[in-house]
Amino acid sequence: MTFLYDFFSYGMLxxxxxxxxxxxxxxxxxISEAITYLRxxxxxxxxxxxxxxxxxxxxxxxxxxxxxxxxxxxxxSLLSIYYNHLELIVINDGSKDDSMAKLIAAxxxxxxxxxxxxxxxxxxxxxxxxxxxxxxxxxxxIDKENGGKADALNTGINLASNQYLVCIDVDCILxxxxxxxxxxxxxxETGQKVIATGGVVRIxxxxxxxxxxxxxxxxxxxxLPRVQALEYIRAFLLGRMAWSxxxxxxxxxxxxxxxxxxxxIDAGGYDHNTVGEDMExxxxxxxxxxxxxLPYKVAFIPDPLCWTxxxxxYKILGRQRxxxxxxxxxxxxxxxxxxxxxxxxxxxxxSYPYWFFFEFLATVIEFCGFLLFVIFAVMGMxxxxxxxxxxxxxxxxxxxxSIFAILMEVITFNQYKEPGDLGKLILTxxxxxxxxxxxxxxxxxxxxxxxxxxxxxxxxxxxxxLNAPPPKAPIRNP
Amino acid sequence: MQITIAFLVLFKIGNLVQPKxxxxxxxxxxxxxxxxxxxxxxxxxxxKYQVKKQYFIQQALQEWLVDIILxxxxxxxxxxxxxxxxxxxxxxxxxxxxxxxxxxxxxxxLSGQPGQNIEQLYVQLELDKLSVQSLQSTIWYDKVKGIQxxxxxxxxxxxxxxxxxxxxxxxxxxMEAQIAMVCFHQYEGLRFFENMRxxxxxxxxxxxxxxxxxxxxxxxxxxxxxxQSANASVVQFTLKLIGEQHASNYQHxxxxxxxxxxxxxxxxxxxxLGEIPSDSSTQALQQVFFAEPNKYLxxxxxxxxxxxxxxxxxxxxKELALTEDVDVRLAANKVIFQKQLQENx
Numbered sequence: 087m088t089f090l091y092d093f094f095s096y097g098m099l100x101x102x103x104x105x106x107x108x109x110x111x112x113x114x115x116x117i118s119e120a121i122t123y124l125r126x127x128x129x130x131x132x133x134x135x136x137x138x139x140x141x142x143x144x145x146x147x148x149x150x151x152x153x154x155x156x157x158x159x160x161x162x163s164l165l166s167i168y169y170n171h172l173e174l175i176v177i178n179d180g181s182k183d184d185s186m187a188k189l190i191a192a193x194x195x196x197x198x199x200x201x202x203x204x205x206x207x208x209x210x211x212x213x214x215x216x217x218x219x220x221x222x223x224x225x226x227x228i229d230k231e232n233g234g235k236a237d238a239l240n241t242g243i244n245l246a247s248n249q250y251l252v253c254i255d256v257d258c259i260l261x262x263x264x265x266x267x268x269x270x271x272x273x274x275e276t277g278q279k280v281i282a283t284g285g286v287v288r289i290x291x292x293x294x295x296x297x298x299x300x301x302x303x304x305x306x307x308x309x310l311p312r313v314q315a316l317e318y319i320r321a322f323l324l325g326r327m328a329w330s331x332x333x334x335x336x337x338x339x340x341x342x343x344x345x346x347x348x349x350x351i352d353a354g355g356y357d358h359n360t361v362g363e364d365m366e367x368x369x370x371x372x373x374x375x376x377x378x379x380l381p382y383k384v385a386f387i388p389d390p391l392c393w394t395x396x397x398x399x400y401k402i403l404g405r406q407r408x409x410x411x412x413x414x415x416x417x418x419x420x421x422x423x424x425x426x427x428x429x430x431x432x433x434x435x436x437s438y439p440y441w442f443f444f445e446f447l448a449t450v451i452e453f454c455g456f457l458l459f460v461i462f463a464v465m466g467m468x469x470x471x472x473x474x475x476x477x478x479x480x481x482x483x484x485x486x487x488s489i490f491a492i493l494m495e496v497i498t499f500n501q502y503k504e505p506g507d508l509g510k511l512i513l514t515x516x517x518x519x520x521x522x523x524x525x526x527x528x529x530x531x532x533x534x535x536x537x538x539x540x541x542x543x544x545x546x547x548x549x550x551x552l553n554a555p556p557p558k559a560p561i562r563n564p
Numbered sequence: 565m566q567i568t569i570a571f572l573v574l575f576k577i578g579n580l581v582q583p584k585x586x587x588x589x590x591x592x593x594x595x596x597x598x599x600x601x602x603x604x605x606x607x608x609x610x611x612k613y614q615v616k617k618q619y620f621i622q623q624a625l626q627e628w629l630v631d632i633i634l635x636x637x638x639x640x641x642x643x644x645x646x647x648x649x650x651x652x653x654x655x656x657x658x659x660x661x662x663x664x665x666x667x668x669x670x671x672x673x674l675s676g677q678p679g680q681n682i683e684q685l686y687v688q689l690e691l692d693k694l695s696v697q698s699l700q701s702t703i704w705y706d707k708v709k710g711i712q713x714x715x716x717x718x719x720x721x722x723x724x725x726x727x728x729x730x731x732x733x734x735x736x737x738x739m740e741a742q743i744a745m746v747c748f749h750q751y752e753g754l755r756f757f758e759n760m761r762x763x764x765x766x767x768x769x770x771x772x773x774x775x776x777x778x779x780x781x782x783x784x785x786x787x788x789x790x791x792q793s794a795n796a797s798v799v800q801f802t803l804k805l806i807g808e809q810h811a812s813n814y815q816h817x818x819x820x821x822x823x824x825x826x827x828x829x830x831x832x833x834x835x836x837l838g839e840i841p842s843d844s845s846t847q848a849l850q851q852v853f854f855a856e857p858n859k860y861l862x863x864x865x866x867x868x869x870x871x872x873x874x875x876x877x878x879x880x881x882k883e884l885a886l887t888e889d890v891d892v893r894l895a896a897n898k899v900i901f902q903k904q905l906q907e908n909x
Contacts, residue, residue: 125705140770203890273767475586482593489600
């Protein structure tokens, strides 16, 4: 038993040191990448791209399921985006509410006859609509049978005619210049083909919106969205920025990302059989390029371009984290032959193992560690000075990492300018390990159990709505 | 065996790591956290102070700058009056930098006499020296800033220094230098094409086209030299220029590009022929269709047929409409449908 205890204690220590080492490594990469990006961005006039006839053509794909409450405003917001060569494809994924009727009435839609090649198999399309009003000439609405988010996006990909696809959640609010910044990396490719670009998603709770436009950024007032705001800063500004620098990024948020349409189609489009379709597509596109020995890059933009509503209750948050964990496991399983495979370069050597050991396995280790701790404590085997030392070491490093993320935010985009916001963020970081992190671990653990039980559902995600009184219809339950 | 080794490793580490080591690390991390928080507070206070200072300077300069912008052309380029409070303020480097920023903002939205007044003021106050300082910096973003300022303020006297940077290893520096050359001399500025060691990115081409779109193409032999360049991006850019200006006199050369080994050039040539449509270009596109190895370029040819009003050989289209490839068949049917519509119309 002592043997097991020692293995547990020192194993935990080694794992923690490896994890912290990775965080330090990623953090240092993120700083230089973010600062270089900012310097470059300050010297760039993006408006040239908006008006140039040589700007690439873009199709926005926005799948919607039971979004009737806000669909009109959300589509209006997307139509007002600052970009010339644009088509907006809204895919009504068999909504049971009045989404379609509202769209038809508000945007004067009429069914059109069009022929397209169904390069990716999807559920049946009932009708395709276009507006009779030239003001909405960029809008195309697909009404289809329910098949889930991946299926809806694949339908959009089949119908899209432009060079690049921007896949977003219809309830997200984009900054006016979001597309200009997201598309630019595709135009800067030299030796490596840019296959996808990811953008930062920020938490919109407590922010002020008018006519689908962001008017004022506020730090979320409630603890749960606020801690997610901090989590997103850490994940996007430090994590993804660093992976982008290493060209090892394998996750582009489903809420906001751009893809080369041809590569997405050639790679087979979104996988219907996973709830982590966003991550799975990026990994598959990367494999597609690597298998053909084509040099490629997945870029990332640190500007806060997309605003989304975070879950405000533990119940909804739990469902979200459960789904994220299942999606991670499914993707890791589908692409298991990448693991430490030098043929895939950084993807096989660093990205995949990182996700396996520190995104998936971290939950298992933390959970088992807690259980073992309880068992050893009951048996009186705990070396308390060692335990307290190790715990405080890990805890304080976590705080240090969060504080570093806040500093990065202050140096770069400094979105939260109200007096006291900095203090609130620091306080949130201090409370996170007690009030937020254990719940996330527990929800992810439930995700692992649900995965083993072969549960496939998304889980109902009720949202309060941005600047809207509660409640709102569920957004997805295919 | 391996498990035993793993245990041995762990125990060895175990003997090395004592609780006091953790507390030392905790102390170091706590100290770092406090330092970071302190730095953040200082940073925020500094940002706040700078915003206030900027606002104060902008207020102090506003009326004076408005008068200068509205001033009519001065005889013999007489200097603008600088009131004493403004000249005192401009003794401070921060105020001078702020004025430079303000002039750049104004210049980007003004042309004609107001634009010239800003240029004149820029030189009069020797702000060009600040830009040259940036230009001579070894830091890439300072260099870019300096080039942008000099180009914006039309400081052609520095064009030789800028020309030397058109082959700079940093992509941003050489891009801004090349754009500055075009800004100063239009097509003549493109003389850096002769010795270009790097490719022009799509973004770079878009910026250059923005400057050249309203200027007629240079002499035919120059355009022909560009079209025969070994640098594929130069050929691509030239094809874009020809397309943009609908210069149908280059049609034969564009058609020759349809057989270029580089895919990007063939794609651009197809698109360019769409901008200068004629019977011969349609025929050329039909002829290269089956020889084109890339399916997506074949689809691009069919897309150009849809856009164009020119007649396409119906036998060619019927043959394609029976092909096995769904995408090509679909595109061919779309062309047939479009051509029937045009005929009926």
